[in-house]
Amino acid sequence: MKARNGKVALRAAAAVIAMSLTAGTASAADLVISNWDGYMAKDIAESFKAATGLEIEVVNHATNEEIMGKLMASGGKGYDIVFVSSPFAEVLNAQGLVEPLDKSAIPNLANLYPEAAALAYDPGNAFSVPYTWGTTGLCYRSDKVSGTPDSWMSLLQPADDIKGKTTMLATDRWLMGAGLLAKGYSVNEADPAKINEARDLLIEAKKTLLAYDDTTFYSKLVSGEASLVHAWDGWCNYGISENKDIKFVVPKEGSDLWVDTMVVLKGSENKDNAMKFINFILDAKNHAWAAENILYKVPNKAAMESLPAALGEQYPNMKMPPAELAKYELLRDLGPAQKDYSRAVSEIKAAN
Amino acid sequence: MSFNATRPNLLAAPGVAWLMAFMVVPCLLVLSYAFFQRGVWGGIDYTFTLENFARVADPLYARIFLNSARIALTTTVIAILIAYPAAYAISRAPRLRQPILLFFAVLPFWSNYLIRTYAWIVLLNREGLVNNLIRSLGYTGEPLSLLYTEGAVITGLVYNYLPFVILAIYSTLSRLNPELMEASRDLGAGPVRTFWRVTLPLTLPGVAAGGVFVFVLSIGNFVTPALLGGGRFQMVGNLVYDQFLTANDWPFGAALGMALIATMIVLLFAQARATAHASGEGRGEAA
16 A cells, blocks of 8 residues: 555655645746655656656655655645555545546557456546555464464454464554454444454454554565565565465455556646546556566556466465455545544553 | 843843744644644644544544653663763763863764664664674573563663763762862762762752653653563653654544643753752852
């Protein structure tokens, strides 16, 4: 869900500094793009200029919430394209801040898998283009965990020998997601009684946890501090790249399907150029960069088929077929139920 | 005459303007959100409400407040117990050497707070330096779980704020008139009694200043509990952080922030009053 480098606190510090410095983003560039740090090729500006003659300026945001705060404050002015996770793209659309895509200007949309053009928050890619997608599951040391931990309960009620050696994601949606999926509920469940059931399960699970960790869980597996962690598939790959005994599994109860997207803002004065940029990213070679370098699956058929076979051998979850991904439930904006999730998470974090 | 009266104000103007523009006004803006509702999409719905304050008083959040206060108080007590002897030793060192010793005491401040906190992770984790050390000394059991405990959080807080307390206590110790101690000895008090009856009471304002400082900084800290507590210990600072950065509930975050700032102001005010009171008394006695 986020680019690899940076730790949570550094991001927080960066967010504070960024907020204090970006009163206005005046720029001479033909396009201003906000993305997570490291989420695009470093030479994207040069290669895009070579292809189109257009200058781009890339601004980094540390979190979805940070760029959302800026866009809400400015009414969507100051940026042409932003990269956000799908629930946030949904919010931007609901607020009327995004521009419908001009499909005639983006012929490379044909490279997307059919599943990627039928995502529930934006069927037919009316206002957003998926950039990366994946699942959330269990990442573990196969040399330290006996058998395959194929259920969320392997994490929530771990075997005695891995007690105190598990971590969970701390961000509301994924923390609650683990509990909700274990109970057989939707990752977007809005019924307070079911949310409370998941909460109680997660409070029990807390007693067996080493830590909550959104940023360094894979290094904990590598160092041996942890044996089984709650992880995004792409991030588990960072662990696999350092230790071949590390494996990823989607529990049998399922996963969420997370999608990071690109949207063009209604306030943009360079919409034509923005469409060109999206078309440029969707080019098989450019989109494959993300898969090869960030080790996230990209929803681009041509790009995925161009990947070297060795990549799929080394990181088996890169080979997960789109049909399987599409089985999992998309995270949606929760609306009023967000309060219940926040409260449940506070209760879990405050429990002893 | 009017020149004399306005000059101090003029001199203070840049500082005051800076504080107003970059501290007071933004704080008031954020705090004003506390009176509105969270919009369905995470923005702010400008409908007046007091609901956010009612939520702050909810037993769940009140418990987080109290727990943070307990952690901050433990940190404060430990910091004072470590800092007082250190400050005392520095103030008793030869005059010329004191600046060097103080320099070493504040040396950690020259490096980044996050880096210092990460250093503790390197030290305390299960495969870390401390565990490796005891293993090399012949310990064969399971590695000790030092990190991600309340003890680790308190250790990190004490470590980071200790220099403040040393400086605060040192400043009162170094200004202490040595003749008072001499007088105490001349009147027959031993060193222990002199310390308890003369030195300590006269340096309490420094202890209070350092203590309140550590307490106030600790109770609102969110980085140390997140990194050294592994997110397993929720402090008020983390709660505020979560409201702004993950739950996207700015009004509730603002209300929590307001409660936190109010706590800090009350404490700082009480400390200032106590110090003024103590120094007023001191002057009275001297006269």
